[in-house]
Amino acid sequence: MDHLELQRDDIGAKLGMWIFIFTEILLFGGLFLVYAVMRHRYMADFHLASLQLNTFIGALNTIVLLISSMTVAMSISAVQKKDKRMATILLSITLLCAVIFLVDKYFEWGHKISISLYPGTDLMQSLKHGYILFFSLYFFMTGLHMLHLIIGAVILIVALVKIRMGLINDEHYVLLENGGLYWHLVDLIWIFLFPLLYLVT
Amino acid sequence: MISEEKHITEYSLYGKVLIGLLVLTALTILFPWLNLTGFTALIALILASTKAGIVMTYFMHLKMEYILLKILVIMVLLIYISVILLTFSDYIFR
Numbered sequence: 069m070d071h072l073e074l075q076r077d078d079i080g081a082k083l084g085m086w087i088f089i090f091t092e093i094l095l096f097g098g099l100f101l102v103y104a105v106m107r108h109r110y111m112a113d114f115h116l117a118s119l120q121l122n123t124f125i126g127a128l129n130t131i132v133l134l135i136s137s138m139t140v141a142m143s144i145s146a147v148q149k150k151d152k153r154m155a156t157i158l159l160s161i162t163l164l165c166a167v168i169f170l171v172d173k174y175f176e177w178g179h180k181i182s183i184s185l186y187p188g189t190d191l192m193q194s195l196k197h198g199y200i201l202f203f204s205l206y207f208f209m210t211g212l213h214m215l216h217l218i219i220g221a222v223i224l225i226v227a228l229v230k231i232r233m234g235l236i237n238d239e240h241y242v243l244l245e246n247g248g249l250y251w252h253l254v255d256l257i258w259i260f261l262f263p264l265l266y267l268v269t
Numbered sequence: 270m271i272s273e274e275k276h277i278t279e280y281s282l283y284g285k286v287l288i289g290l291l292v293l294t295a296l297t298i299l300f301p302w303l304n305l306t307g308f309t310a311l312i313a314l315i316l317a318s319t320k321a322g323i324v325m326t327y328f329m330h331l332k333m334e335y336i337l338l339k340i341l342v343i344m345v346l347l348i349y350i351s352v353i354l355l356t357f358s359d360y361i362f363r
Contacts, residue, residue: 105360148277255324
């Protein structure tokens, strides 16, 4: 029986993902720019406000995301080597890292919310303008980043299912590559977020 | 135009890249303790940009990609840097 193959354009697919990544770079880049200008204007307030953040958890999250980037990159090699088991293990570690990151975020945000330190509360509105700006930027940027992380994790879950089903294999793996690229973007954003928000001196 | 050769990156290369990234992360965290106030932000940005460059080159596979993609990435980064420079050159003179 003749097998009709749908027309695929793997190079186009990957290029499309890169173009999307460019838009994301400009999106977060714009936010970083706002942060940079505001930090320049309220330098002392930003420094004091950033002391409220937990640098240890921030550092832990950075390490966790770096490891997850490595494992997702490795999973592509595994698929290319037709090593389904290794690809599954590596992607699972990546997803575990995502969960760890989200749990850390839960503790971070949870703590701030429990002491009323978030945009809109009376406490927040009573603070100095620089403080309010810092925390608005903090919650918005880490929140938007977290949203991207969740989306990336969902894409990788889909990729993992497809690997198990054999739909992603050593001849068709552009979905995994693109999911990996998106995941690296999430890592890239955090690489900048961490020092800018947590290590303000 | 663009040929698809299957170049499979070895796991060990990714491992080495991770170690490099972790070292840079450690530097980023320890550097503020040197207390060079003004320079700390600049060094932090340089370290972060280096890490980003490494992630893009090796994890995102840019090193092995075709030249057009590399040019596009550089173009977008140049656009972004221009936006930063334009914004600050306006802001500083207010």
